[in-house]
Amino acid sequence: MKNYLTRRGFIRTAAASSAALTWLSARNGPNVFAADADKPALLGGKPAHIGGWPQWPEWREQWEPDIITILRSGKWCRAGGGPGRVPEFEEAWAKLLGAKRALATASGTTALITSLHVMGVDAGDEVIVSPFTFSATYFAILSHKALPVMADTDPATLTMDPASIECRITERTKCILPVHIYGMPCDMDPINAIAKKHNLAVVEDSCQGWLAEYKGRKCGTLGDLGAFSFQNSKHIPAGEGGAVTGMSDELLDRCFAYHNCGRATGTFKGRGLFTRGGNYRMQHFQASLLLSQIDKLVKQTEIRRANADYLTAGLAQIPGITPVRLPENSRAVWHLYPWRYNPEGFNGLSKGQFIHAMGAEGISCGGGYSEQYNDGIFDETINSTGYKRLWSADRLKAYRESFKDLKGNARACAETAAIYQSMLLADRSAMDHILTAVRKIQAHSGELAKKA
Numbered sequence: 004m005k006n007y008l009t010r011r012g013f014i015r016t017a018a019a020s021s022a023a024l025t026w027l028s029a030r031n032g033p034n035v036f037a038a039d040a041d042k043p044a045l046l047g048g049k050p051a052h053i054g055g056w057p058q059w060p061e062w063r064e065q066w067e068p069d070i071i072t073i074l075r076s077g078k079w080c081r082a083g084g085g086p087g088r089v090p091e092f093e094e095a096w097a098k099l100l101g102a103k104r105a106l107a108t109a110s111g112t113t114a115l116i117t118s119l120h121v122m123g124v125d126a127g128d129e130v131i132v133s134p135f136t137f138s139a140t141y142f143a144i145l146s147h148k149a150l151p152v153m154a155d156t157d158p159a160t161l162t163m164d165p166a167s168i169e170c171r172i173t174e175r176t177k178c179i180l181p182v183h184i185y186g187m188p189c190d191m192d193p194i195n196a197i198a199k200k201h202n203l204a205v206v207e208d209s210c211q212g213w214l215a216e217y218k219g220r221k222c223g224t225l226g227d228l229g230a231f232s233f234q235n236s237k238h239i240p241a242g243e244g245g246a247v248t249g250m251s252d253e254l255l256d257r258c259f260a261y262h263n264c265g266r267a268t269g270t271f272k273g274r275g276l277f278t279r280g281g282n283y284r285m286q287h288f289q290a291s292l293l294l295s296q297i298d299k300l301v302k303q304t305e306i307r308r309a310n311a312d313y314l315t316a317g318l319a320q321i322p323g324i325t326p327v328r329l330p331e332n333s334r335a336v337w338h339l340y341p342w343r344y345n346p347e348g349f350n351g352l353s354k355g356q357f358i359h360a361m362g363a364e365g366i367s368c369g370g371g372y373s374e375q376y377n378d379g380i381f382d383e384t385i386n387s388t389g390y391k392r393l394w395s396a397d398r399l400k401a402y403r404e405s406f407k408d409l410k411g412n413a414r415a416c417a418e419t420a421a422i423y424q425s426m427l428l429a430d431r432s433a434m435d436h437i438l439t440a441v442r443k444i445q446a447h448s449g450e451l452a453k454k455a
């Protein structure tokens with residue numbers, strides 16, 4: 004079933020659908036009778052939410068002078084060293100997270116690529132990764148000609164199921180790459196314990212996990228290295244951008260060198276081009292935007308959390324809806340706010356039909372990630388010359404077949420529905436509209452299922 008939207012497609016269409024809704028409400032408005040108020044919009048009732056949602060990204064006039072100052076300085080990038088917004092942002096980001104160091108990068112993808120290289124991931128290695136993620140997580144592994152071995156997803160948490168990791172470790176496994184998807188922390192204690200037992204590195208994909216917390220510590224500081232994204236849709240966006248965080252000067256110096264064309268720095272100073280690398284640097288313009296948004300990120304994280312808690316309490320009462328479970332003593336930041344949808348609680352109304360009905364209520368809703376490993380990306384990978392050189396035909400065949408074992412992930416993909424983060428910045432009455440819409444659709448699900 005592909006009639007629901009991917010995350011980025013969902014984000015792109017959110018603005019368009021709020022424009023469409025204005026039209027829908029103007030057209031339906033005069034014809035709606037009071038008695039229709041409780042009917043779903045698809046059955047002729049009034050949409051639960053009229054008037055759109057907060058747009059993303061946001062900008063403030065007071066951010067502009069610093070961008071102009073950088074422009075006029077002619078010093079737009081950090082090449083050549085010296086002070087500037089990039090090192091200032093690195094210091095602020097590390098402080099905010101409680102990390103020893105942060106390195107700003109061109110993107111979340113390059114932050115992941117850098118982290119994996121520094122943790123020793125090389126051609127022919129295997130990395131155990133969460134399959135329920137944005138494809139960039141896989142691409143970072145593939146860019147090193149390593150094999151992304153999928154752990155299963157716990158459908159209750161949507162994150163890596165620690166119980167599925169050990170049976171996937173081989174003599175080639177180098178690293179575990181858990182993903183704090185939608186800003187929901189993975190259960191890191193068992194993941195770190197397995198890594199320690201088998202002498203593996205842990206790189207956290209925290210690209211959606213800005214300020215998420217696990218047992219009192221911030222995501223991105225729980226493994227060996229953490230990777231963040233500041234791409235346009237993110238809670239702290241700079242158009243593009245990323246960061247690596249960690250607790251070790253040596254690892255961060257290696258990251259710096261790798262992201263700066265291999266040039267030695269800090270611990271390695273004087274050793275010239277001592278490592279491979281590339282240009283994965285952030286520009287001062289991006290860092291200026293990020294510095295301007297740190298206070299806003301902190302405040303908005305609390306607003307998203309409060310509204311998500313309110314939705315969780317309301318949705319938990321509705322048959323067929325199960326809020327996602329977080330690890331004990333952890334706090335999510337909700338890049339998307341997901342829940343699990345069970346058609347049985349909705350008289351057989353499919354998830355696609357449910358999402359369509361929510362759209363008619365004025366609530367753009369997406370379907371989470373699909374089983375992307377079936378899309379062809381890994382067929383192309385294992386049929387490539389490089390991968391055939393690096394692994395035996397038997398290993399690649401078994402690898403391809405192992406995707407069928409990802410039962411928890413298949414369920415997670417089938418059952419997830421979600422709304423986008425900026426909707427959690429709307430006021431409490433808008434959260435009530437979301438709950439009203441789901442309740443209306445559930446109450447009339449039999450009619451909606453027949454109509455579809």
Ligand SMILES: Cc1ncc(COP(=O)(O)O)c(C=O)c1O
Pocket residue numbers: 110111112113136137139140182184208210211231232233234243244245
């Ligand atoms: C989970 C995850 N990993 C990695 C990335 C890659 O980040 P970027 O788009 O900044 O390269 C993203 C960005 O969408 C992401 O959501």
